[in-house]
Amino acid sequence: PLDKDEIGTATWGFLHSMASYYPKTPTNKQSEDMAKFFHIFAQFYPCEPCALDFQADLKKHPPRTESQDALAKWLCERHNTVNVKLGKPVFDCSKVHERWRDGWLD
Ligand code: FAD
Secondary structure, X not given: OOOHHHHHHHHHHXXXXXXXXXXXXXXXXXXXXXXXXXXHHHHHOOOHHHHHHHHHHHHHOOOOOOOHHXXXXXXXXXXXXXXXXXXXXXXXXXXXXXXXXXXXXX
């Protein structure tokens, strides 16, 4: 089985990539479905304490699904909430597209 950190890193990679490929101008249906996706995801994420905290965080900060940029920034902030909880460095969310969509521009 994958351990908590392996699942976490793989899942963040998937979630940030999904946000990066989300439409820039989604339809209402896409926007509603993406919000539902995160609520269902939070119920079944395979680490119980992680899932419970993520559910609580989603209640405070519902998914921002109105555009690719809004979703990518929202997810970056959610990941930072977990980073702070675990004592990891906070990621600069102005660089989220560079990290997960465009590649580092250096
Ligand atoms: P990760 O946090 O896995 O990050 C992977 C890469 O993402 C980093 O190398 C960096 O390049 C990039 N990155 C970092 N921060 C951001 C950001 N804010 N935005 C965009 N990109 C970023 N673990 C626990 O022990 N307890 C928990 O309660 C917990 N809850 C979790 C909840 C969710 C929804 C998920 C997906 C994971 C959770 N984890 C939890 C796992 C934890 O977040 C990490 O994945 C794990 O600790 C491994 O960390 P890492 O240092 O490899 O980097």
